[in-house]
Amino acid sequence: MHYAAAELSPHDRYKLLISFVLPRPIAWLTTISEAGVVNAAPFSFFNVFAEDPPLVMIAINKRPDGRLKDSWNNIARSKQFVVNMTDEPLAQAMHESSGDFPPEIGEPNYLGLKLAPSIDIAPPRLADAPWALECRIWQVINVKEDRQLVIGEGLRFHVRDELWDPGRMRVDMEKYRPIGRMFADRYCRTDDRVLFPAADGPKR
Numbered sequence: 001m002h003y004a005a006a007e008l009s010p011h012d013r014y015k016l017l018i019s020f021v022l023p024r025p026i027a028w029l030t031t032i033s034e035a036g037v038v039n040a041a042p043f044s045f046f047n048v049f050a051e052d053p054p055l056v057m058i059a060i061n062k063r064p065d066g067r068l069k070d071s072w073n074n075i076a077r078s079k080q081f082v083v084n085m086t087d088e089p090l091a092q093a094m095h096e097s098s099g100d101f102p103p104e105i106g107e108p109n110y111l112g113l114k115l116a117p118s119i120d121i122a123p124p125r126l127a128d129a130p131w132a133l134e135c136r137i138w139q140v141i142n143v144k145e146d147r148q149l150v151i152g153e154g155l156r157f158h159v160r161d162e163l164w165d166p167g168r169m170r171v172d173m174e175k176y177r178p179i180g181r182m183f184a185d186r187y188c189r190t191d192d193r194v195l196f197p198a199a200d201g202p203k204r
Helices: 010-020 070-078 088-096 107-111
Strands: 027-032 038-043 046-051 054-061 080-084 131-143 147-159 179-181 187-189
Touching: 027 054, 027 070, 038 054, 038 070, 038 107, 054 070, 054 131, 070 080, 070 147, 080 147, 088 107, 088 179, 088 187
Parallel strands: none
Antiparallel strands: 027 038, 027 080, 046 054, 054 147, 080 131, 131 147, 179 187
16 A cells, blocks of 8 residues: 555654654653753654764654643753653653643653753753763754754763773663654563674675
8 A cells, every 4th residue: 555645644644654663762852941940851753863963853843732842942942952862771751751741840850860960051961861962953944833853963972881882982782771662652672683794795
């Protein structure tokens, strides 16, 4: 079967995208409001796109009732945010932080998540995250007035010490257990892995 995108409703396009583009990495964004409230919210329309400069992109849409999300309000004001990655020990809290919290209630404080100060920007990072990237806005693309594609430039990496070999610049995949987003309330573990030998290409 096939579908012309122009003939589908936005909801049906969404279902086709999230049902097959799997698993998706999750950007657990921390931002800070003008009043100093730290917000933490997960976004799975996210990925990394370049290394020079290091660029990430997150899609932040409006709430179903048309309100802007706290993450976008905070980023629009400060031009700064932190991308925190999620592993298995943090997965439940990450999922719970996706609820509709009022702006005056910060998810880290409500859920008992420890914060650590950033170095180059104001929003703090999640202290227990396996990996975090301090970012500033590099570019914003407005999509049909209801979604912002936020491209962030990474300024500083934070890595949990036991996960990283700085000499070899390699992650210890026996210790790093990232969580991926499937669809609806479904997530996946990434500990069932497949190793393929290097491809030689066709023989000439």
